[in-house]
Amino acid sequence: MKSHTVVVGLGNPILADDGIGIAVARALEPRLAGTGVAVAESAWGGMRFLDLLTGFDRAVLVDAIQWRHGPIGTVYCLTPEEAIPTVRAVGYHDVSLGLALQLGARLGIPLPKSIVVFAVEVDDTTTVREGLSPAVAAAVPEVIQEIEDLLAEWGVVEGTRLTRG
Amino acid sequence: MTGTRISIDPITRLEGHGKIDIFLDDEGEVTETYLQIPELRGFEKFCEGRPVEELPRIVTRICGVCPEAHHLASAKTCDAVYHVDPPPTAKKLRELLYSAFFTGDHTLHFYALGGPDFVVGPTAPAAERNILGVIGKVGLEAGKRVIQLRAGAQEVVKILGGKAVHPVTSLPGGVSKGLTEAERARIEELAKGFVDFAGFTLQVFEDVVLGNPAYVDLITGEVYRQQVHSMGTVDGQGRVNFYDGEVRVVDTAGKPLIQFPAKDYLQHLAEHVEPWTYLKYPYLKRVGWKGFVEGQDSGVYRATPLSRLNAADGMATPKAQAAYVRMYEVLGGKPVHFTLATHWARVIELMYAAEHTLELATDPEITGKDIRTLPTATPDEGVGQVEAPRGTLFHHYQTDARGIVQKVNLIVGTTNNHAAISLAVKRAAKHLIHKGTAPDEGLLNMVEMAFRAFDPCFGCATHSLPGRMPLEIQLRGSDGSLRRTIRRP
Numbered sequence: 263m264k265s266h267t268v269v270v271g272l273g274n275p276i277l278a279d280d281g282i283g284i285a286v287a288r289a290l291e292p293r294l295a296g297t298g299v300a301v302a303e304s305a306w307g308g309m310r311f312l313d314l315l316t317g318f319d320r321a322v323l324v325d326a327i328q329w330r331h332g333p334i335g336t337v338y339c340l341t342p343e344e345a346i347p348t349v350r351a352v353g354y355h356d357v358s359l360g361l362a363l364q365l366g367a368r369l370g371i372p373l374p375k376s377i378v379v380f381a382v383e384v385d386d387t388t389t390v391r392e393g394l395s396p397a398v399a400a401a402v403p404e405v406i407q408e409i410e411d412l413l414a415e416w417g418v419v420e421g422t423r424l425t426r427g
Numbered sequence: 428m429t430g431t432r433i434s435i436d437p438i439t440r441l442e443g444h445g446k447i448d449i450f451l452d453d454e455g456e457v458t459e460t461y462l463q464i465p466e467l468r469g470f471e472k473f474c475e476g477r478p479v480e481e482l483p484r485i486v487t488r489i490c491g492v493c494p495e496a497h498h499l500a501s502a503k504t505c506d507a508v509y510h511v512d513p514p515p516t517a518k519k520l521r522e523l524l525y526s527a528f529f530t531g532d533h534t535l536h537f538y539a540l541g542g543p544d545f546v547v548g549p550t551a552p553a554a555e556r557n558i559l560g561v562i563g564k565v566g567l568e569a570g571k572r573v574i575q576l577r578a579g580a581q582e583v584v585k586i587l588g589g590k591a592v593h594p595v596t597s598l599p600g601g602v603s604k605g606l607t608e609a610e611r612a613r614i615e616e617l618a619k620g621f622v623d624f625a626g627f628t629l630q631v632f633e634d635v636v637l638g639n640p641a642y643v644d645l646i647t648g649e650v651y652r653q654q655v656h657s658m659g660t661v662d663g664q665g666r667v668n669f670y671d672g673e674v675r676v677v678d679t680a681g682k683p684l685i686q687f688p689a690k691d692y693l694q695h696l697a698e699h700v701e702p703w704t705y706l707k708y709p710y711l712k713r714v715g716w717k718g719f720v721e722g723q724d725s726g727v728y729r730a731t732p733l734s735r736l737n738a739a740d741g742m743a744t745p746k747a748q749a750a751y752v753r754m755y756e757v758l759g760g761k762p763v764h765f766t767l768a769t770h771w772a773r774v775i776e777l778m779y780a781a782e783h784t785l786e787l788a789t790d791p792e793i794t795g796k797d798i799r800t801l802p803t804a805t806p807d808e809g810v811g812q813v814e815a816p817r818g819t820l821f822h823h824y825q826t827d828a829r830g831i832v833q834k835v836n837l838i839v840g841t842t843n844n845h846a847a848i849s850l851a852v853k854r855a856a857k858h859l860i861h862k863g864t865a866p867d868e869g870l871l872n873m874v875e876m877a878f879r880a881f882d883p884c885f886g887c888a889t890h891s892l893p894g895r896m897p898l899e900i901q902l903r904g905s906d907g908s909l910r911r912t913i914r915r916p
Contacts, residue, residue: 276473276488305488305592309535309577313591357539361557368559369570390469390489 266319267418268300268374269409272307273326278391279384279398283324286380286405293406297419311362312371320416321374322409323359327381335397336383337404344379378412380405447852447874455862459719460853462845462878474835479508479806479826480599482835486822487593494593495528495584496815496840497822499670502597504822507690507809508830509599509802516795517601522670523614523787524587524594525813529669529780530621531580532816533732533773536882537628538573541770544876545636549645556872565631576624579617583784586610599806601799608794615788621781622746625774629750632774637757647758650858651766651877654679654721655847656711656728659735660814661686666743667735667779669814675738676711679723681762685713689812692821696838699846708846709838719849727850730818730843731881732772737762742775744782750775766851769880806830815840817882841883851877 271287274280284303291301304314307325315321327338342359357365359379366373382405385395394402413419448461470489474482483501487494499521506513513521539558543551547560555563562570581591588594589604596602606614636642645651658676662668665675675686676695687695698707699716710716710726717725728734742748754771755761763772787793810823818840825834841848855877 274488276485305494309539310592312574313578313581357558361559365558365562365570368562369567369574371574388468390473 266298267321267413267416268302268315268318269294269322269324270302270304270314271324272304273324274305276390276392278386278389278393279395280326280387281392282326282382282384282394282398282401282405285394285399285402286324286409289402289406290409293410294413294419297413299413299418307359307362308357309362311359312366312373315373315377316366316371318374320376320418321378322412323377323379324405324409325379325381326384326387328384328387330383332383333397334383334385334395335401337401337408338381338383339408340379340381342377342379376416380408449856449860451860455860455864457853457857457860460849460856462849462852470837471835474824474832477832479505479824479830479832482822482824482832483597484593484595487595493528493532493815493817495525495588496813496820498588498594498597499525500811500813500815500820500822502599503671503689503811503813504809504824505597505599505811507811508806508824508826509809510804510806511600511800511802513601514795514797514800516605516792517798517800518671519787519790519793520587520602520606520798521597523606523784523793524584524596525670526780526784526787527580527583527587527614527618527621529816530625530777530784531577531584533777533780534573534576534580534624534628536816537770537774537777538569540879540882541773542631544872544879545639545642545770546631549872549876564635569627569631572624572627576621579620583614583617586614598799600802603799605796605798606794611788611794615785618781618785618788621784622778625778625781626746628774629746629778632771636771646765646767646771650855650873651851651880652764653729653766653847653851653854654723654764655725655850656684656714657681657734657737657762658728658730658819658843659738660812660819661739662743664743665740667739667741667776667814668743669780674812674819676728677738677762679721679762679764681737684711689821690810692810692812692823692838706845707842708849709843710846719846719853721850727846728843729847730840731769732776732816733763733766733769734818735814736772736775742779744779744786746782747775747779750778766877766880817841818843841881844881844883848878848881848883851881 269287269290271283273283275284287301287303294301302314304310342363363373382398382401384398410419449457450459452458474485483498483505486497486501489497502521538561542561543556543558546564547556551560584594585591587606588596596604656676656678658674660668660672661675662672673686673688676684678684685695695712696709697712698709700707711728714724714726721727736751742751754775755763758765758768805828806826808825810821812819812821820840821838823836824832826832852874855874859873
């Protein structure tokens with residue numbers, strides 16, 4: 263049976279803080295094993311959102327952002343409409359997240375009705391290296407907590423088991 | 428500097444994004460335009476000390492948009508480092524993967540990025556100038572076909588590359604995985620669909636763009652004319668090839684200027700450095716760097732779908748060749764210097780990629796078992812090149828005798844076009860800005876259209892200059908005070 267909920271980590275694992283989404287996805291995967299929640303990674307958004315999200319009822323996206331509304335490591339919870347400036351959701355080579363969702367709707371592609379984007383304020387996204395800046399790495403547990411709370415709220419997983427995990 | 432500066436920034440002012448600065452003189456006329464683009468740092472250092480055969484898998488991570496191009500440029504470079512020639516079946520498998528990738532990439536560019544300006548119209552509200560607007564004009568069925576095409580191209584890449592997005596198949600001397608008859612048959616079936624779809628897209632271009640005199644005027648107008656040299660890879664018969672062949676540059680009159688194998692790239696290309704940016708501007712050594720100027724005596728060149736067609740003698744497949752002939756007939760012969768004709772060239776290349784996918788899928792050798800020549804020579808140094816969708820891509824590696832990477836140099840497609848993009852933006856700005864005034868929406872979109880034709884992907888940075896993103900222009904007085912902000916959400 264196909265899972266109804268997916269968590270997608272967006273980013274580049276060898277581009278410093280741009281790897282935040284991937285780091286969260288990799289940390290979540292074992293924690294969500296057996297819950298039926300799918301976990302995916304993607305280096306790109308744009309039209310690829312249609313591949314990643316099709317067939318799911320709910321989706322959580324995790325991406326890096328640099329808009330300096332808070333210090334490095336700040337975690338923002340955004341709607342897809344608000345998530346335009348996240349690093350991977352802009353889709354400047356094809357479509358933004360919002361446009362991908364509109365396109366899917368127009369073409370009758372089954373896309374999630376609920377989408378929540380967690381964006382983490384990051385520092386360095388232009389140095390090719392593995393590993394996050396300390397302030398960004400420190401945000402990983404918070405993002406995981408937020409996602410697990412949300413999944414519990416959605417009734418997808420049991421909150422207590424996960425949040426204490 | 429006296430005068431006024433106009434900056435075009437992504438509205439969100441994300442760190443690491445590109446920026447366009449337009450400088451005006453005291454009369455309010457454009458003097459210079461500068462593209463300031465961040466560069467990925469540390470890639471060379473990241474690669475140093477690793478076994479060179481790992482690079483084809485690492486370089487796919489440089490860029491989320493064209494990992495297949497980096498994978499194959501890297502694979503060819505590894506072949507060169509190990510002095511090994513892959514067997515014909517291996518080369519064809521790589522090329523099959525690449526042709527399918529090109530089909531998908533060019534399709535997306537046309538329908539999602541380039542097409543909206545023409546199909547919906549350059550003066551249509553920005554909110555409608557997108558793929559939804561295109562579907563509104565061309566029909567819902569076309570939208571479904573775009574999605575199907577894209578999925579089909581990804582399926583081919585996955586069958587051959589091992590993964591849908593970041594291929595892992597290539598090794599020095601060949602590929603790790605052959606093709607079964609069942610897989611081949613599936614690819615053939617998909618490729619037939621690609622050719623149908625490319626024909627449909629050429630027809631859309633014919634009906635919607637060429638059928639509208641205003642669009643033809645826009646394409647052939649002075650704003651987007653750019654007379655620079657043209658670079659592209661050609662096969663042994665001088666035809667466009669994405670995977671293999673020599674790099675040819677024709678001059679502004681279409682005469683062959685240089686032709687060279689990838690390994691000689693440093694003999695023919697040099698990089699100009701400007702004090703205000705750490706990005707470099709490649710130019711043709713033979714002509715020399717004469718500044719940011721167009722013309723026969725300038726070393727500036729373009730490496731785009733249009734320049735590939737200009738540089739070549741024709742296309743290697745029949746339908747693409749017919750479309751090639753048609754384009755030059757309509758636009759007045761070779762070479763074409765209309766930047767916006769790059770979109771037309773891209774659709775012609777889409778047909779070539781589709782036809783070539785089908786050709787390779789039905790090649791008797793494609794299911795051959797001899798897919799790798801084992802390297803036996805001592806590795807040292809190599810250069811490899813492919814035509815990426817956005818331009819010629821060079822990889823250059825040096826290793827020690829154990830094959831451990833000592834040095835890496837890349838010239839990516841957009842870097843080749845760096846000076847040409849700057850010039851294209853300058854021309855659009857000069858046309859639109861007089862006495863310090865500029866039409867709001869017009870400036871934004873017409874400047875965008877200039878660089879959208881190139882689909883820039885600077886340094887393959889993730890935070891490149893956006894082709895379609897909210898923009899902000901800041902008009903500043905000579906004292907630096909903000910005079911006016913033009914913003915489009």
